[in-house]
Amino acid sequence: MSPNTRHTIIVYIGVVSGILGIISFVFSTIPDGVTYVLFAVAVASGAYLAFPMWVPLNAHARAYWANAQVYGYKYEKLGVCVVMGEDGSATVNRTVKLICTSPELKEVHHYLMVPGSKESLEKLLPLVAKLISCDDPLRELTIEKKNGKGEATLGRLRFVVKIEPPLGKRKGVEYTLQETAPPGTFALTKDQLPNGMKHEFFAWEVSRPTKELLLEIKIPVSVGTELQAFDVWRGTEFGPSTFVPEFDRLASSNRAKEEHHQDSAGWGREIKTIEDRDHVICTLIVPYPILGMRYVIKWIPKDIPTTDA
DSSP, rough: OOOOHHHHHHHHHHHHHHHHHHHHHHOTTTTTHHHHHHHHHHHHHHHHHGGGGGSSSSSSHHOOOHHHHHHHHHEEEEEEEEOOOOTTEEEEEEEHEEEEOOOOOEHHHHHHHHSSSGGGSSOOOOOEEEEEEEEETTTTTEEEOOTTTTGGGGGGEEEEEHHHHHEETTTTEEEEEEEEEETTSSOOOGSSOOTTTEEEEEEOOSOBBBBBEEEEEEEETEEEEEEEEEEEOOOOGGSSSSOOOHHHHHHHHTOOSSOOOOOOOOOOBBEEEEEOOOOOOOOEEESSSSOOOOOEEEEEEEEOOOOOO
């Protein structure tokens, strides 16, 4: 049931209960107990509509709301789209819909780690980030680099988005960052995968309270893949270790039909993909992702790149 449908049903219940309560109050033949129950339902409906955070839908929604109050802001939506180049480079468009939950928010810290199997290599060129859009013309957003000495050569990028004037409580802003990673970020064929890796992947670690995470990767048709799947990993320090309860929740929410269980090679559930003229497009939507988890789209490269007929 969608939030809008739920909201409409509760409005109807509250209004009808209130009207019936008034009618039952007028007619003395109706027992007082019925009148009290009707008024109680009307009051409860009104309280829910006025303070919906008091009655979150589930544990994940409650965690999102509680963490947002502590953290000082929340992501109503985080969309991360990676366009893979034919040379294994990556263009990462990160769209953030941000809501402030503290009295004031002046800056937002961001972090990017090379999103594929080369994330632990030390010879990649520095990553680059720039701001490409903002939905608030009255605010100026600027980027300030925060990488430590030598850190940019390790496939990592730290920077701050400064907001002027600052956001006030319950105020929001939506902006898009574009980050680029150099050629060789992704393996194009199986033999380019690091030792021990059987698949390439795009992983995103959730570090802020987030209502919805959208991951998408576009793989060139000329590169091609043999199979695509999603997974949920426990965090960077654990490596590719599946967190089964969240994996199962995500599989259920995406309405996958096949039975879950990874095979001995650690392969996850297949993910729905579409193909346009230029790309194989893999998309994963995660409602209320868990802080600290890595949400993953992974694929098996071909032995050799696909060639046009």
